[in-house]
Amino acid sequence: MSTTTSIVTEEQKPEVEQIEIWKCKGTECKAWVRKEFVTEALPTCPLCKTQMVRSYKHVPVAAKKGNKKFLVGKKRF
Ligand SMILES: [Zn+2]
Numbered sequence: 001m002s003t004t005t006s007i008v009t010e011e012q013k014p015e016v017e018q019i020e021i022w023k024c025k026g027t028e029c030k031a032w033v034r035k036e037f038v039t040e041a042l043p044t045c046p047l048c049k050t051q052m053v054r055s056y057k058h059v060p061v062a063a064k065k066g067n068k069k070f071l072v073g074k075k076r077f
Pocket residue numbers: 024025026029030031045046047048049050
């Protein structure tokens with residue numbers, strides 16, 4: 001049996017940026033919000049009311065460029 005090793009090159013690496021967020025402490029809850037959208041000093045989760053903690057998240061930069069290709073329904077038959 002041969003081992004298939006996929007080599008990830010630099011050009012395949014998606015462009016990401018690190019943003020500051022508040023994220024929910026709840027283990028089951030995946031809620032988070034960008035820090036810039038939060039005005040409270042100690043926000044609570046809008047979903048489960050658990051206290052939130054400061055964190056960082058990496059998001060793809062491409063998402064910011066207004067990628068609407070998949071949102072418009074202009075399919076013609
Ligand atoms: Zn929560």
